Amino acid sequence: MSEYLAMRIRDGDEQAMTYYVQELQKQTCFRTRAGLICPVGPQALRQEVRNRAQEVVMESAPATDDTLRLLEGLMRTAAQLPGRKLVFVISDGFFLTDKKYGSIDRIKKVTDAAGRAGVVIYTLDARGIVGDAIDFNRPMDEKGLLTMASIGELAASQDGLNALAKDTGGQAFRNTNQPMSQWVEKVMDETSNYYLLAWKPDNEEQKRGKFKQIEINVVGRPDLKVRVRGSYFKSAALPLLTTKKKKDKDPLKARDDDMRLVIDAPVSQHEIPAALDLHFNQMPGVGTSVVATIAIDDSALTFDLTDGKLAADVDIGGIFYDEKGKPINSFVGRLRIFPKASTAADGAAKPKRSIYQFSTLVPGGLYQVRIGIRDLKSSRIGSAMDWIKVPKI
Numbered sequence: 001m002s003e004y005l006a007m008r009i010r011d012g013d014e015q016a017m018t019y020y021v022q023e024l025q026k027q028t029c030f031r032t033r034a035g036l037i038c039p040v041g042p043q044a045l046r047q048e049v050r051n052r053a054q055e056v057v058m059e060s061a062p063a064t065d066d067t068l069r070l071l072e073g074l075m076r077t078a079a080q081l082p083g084r085k086l087v088f089v090i091s092d093g094f095f096l097t098d099k100k101y102g103s104i105d106r107i108k109k110v111t112d113a114a115g116r117a118g119v120v121i122y123t124l125d126a127r128g129i130v131g132d133a134i135d136f137n138r139p140m141d142e143k144g145l146l147t148m149a150s151i152g153e154l155a156a157s158q159d160g161l162n163a164l165a166k167d168t169g170g171q172a173f174r175n176t177n178q179p180m181s182q183w184v185e186k187v188m189d190e191t192s193n194y195y196l197l198a199w200k201p202d203n204e205e206q207k208r209g210k211f212k213q214i215e216i217n218v219v220g221r222p223d224l225k226v227r228v229r230g231s232y233f234k235s236a237a238l239p240l241l242t243t244k245k246k247k248d249k250d251p252l253k254a255r256d257d258d259m260r261l262v263i264d265a266p267v268s269q270h271e272i273p274a275a276l277d278l279h280f281n282q283m284p285g286v287g288t289s290v291v292a293t294i295a296i297d298d299s300a301l302t303f304d305l306t307d308g309k310l311a312a313d314v315d316i317g318g319i320f321y322d323e324k325g326k327p328i329n330s331f332v333g334r335l336r337i338f339p340k341a342s343t344a345a346d347g348a349a350k351p352k353r354s355i356y357q358f359s360t361l362v363p364g365g366l367y368q369v370r371i372g373i374r375d376l377k378s379s380r381i382g383s384a385m386d387w388i389k390v391p392k393i
Helices: 003-010 014-028 042-078 103-117 145-150 153-166 180-190 251-263
Strands: 030-032 035-037 085-091 119-125 211-213 231-233 274-283 287-297 304-306 309-322 327-337 353-362 365-375 381-390
Touching: 003 014, 003 042, 003 145, 003 153, 014 042, 014 145, 042 085, 042 103, 085 153, 085 180, 103 119, 103 153, 103 231, 119 153, 119 180, 251 309, 251 327, 251 365, 251 381, 274 365, 274 381, 287 309, 287 365, 287 381, 309 353, 327 353
Parallel strands: 085 119
Antiparallel strands: 030 035, 211 231, 274 287, 287 353, 304 309, 309 327, 309 365, 365 381
């Protein structure tokens, strides 16, 4: 039973239901001299088919939900990069009719996050040229009971790809065996020039509601086709870190969670400029120590009176990863930084930087070190990363 047929049965398609009930009767009923005997009644068989259909849908829905969640996360990551971005989604299709997981609402969240991040999504049906009549996975149906139930399966499987592209101003490529390089070149060419439009709601009615549709056309030019982000949510995009804290959450655990987000941010954060320098020290009889030296630009920090002195409180953390991406050591701490003199002895301007070091013993190999900084008063953040190769002794 395919996912689409399972959804049709769940939604009350009688022909599909009849087909599977008859198939079950072939497996459970047997003939005797007295005639055909079926130990299980028709209603029980119908319930068994209905249960199986629900099981198929429930097994398939989480995969679609996980895919859309990952896409939404990608959009939020892309928001940290400047300028207009393109995302290519290549998929063999998925369905959007599951009500429990809210796949349609999830699609809206993806396209809204894409619009806020300046991302245009282009989709490609990885199946190439396909049709409803060509389906080798469909069960044998001599009586044609599944023919009507299966109509629209291909289009339904492409609805998600169509929505991702259309609602972000992109295009869906489907039912084509065109080489990928050709349509990628076409996309790059057509998106190299574009108009950036801004619009502000005129009244409360336009501001009201969680989801709004957008329509744009060129007046007097019906021959021109406009592709544009098709909708938006009223709510604002989420920042990398939120200032709202749960009252019952352990402060140290909350700090560690926040620093992990900053440290592992896929795009370096520069609200607080920071530099990372790595070197290693070989200590005979002990091992090799990798030393991470972090330089923090004090001009980006917020200094305030603390215990009668000007100071800035900063959370700092870092993670050492091996070449397989496995964390081998980490540190999280809090620094109190005091302002420094702005001029050197000869009167020349002197950059104001605070230096922090952390070291750990490691065996030979390739390592990545990532660090993050957060100003407690302003909530500004900064991050940096670097690689180092440690020779084997």
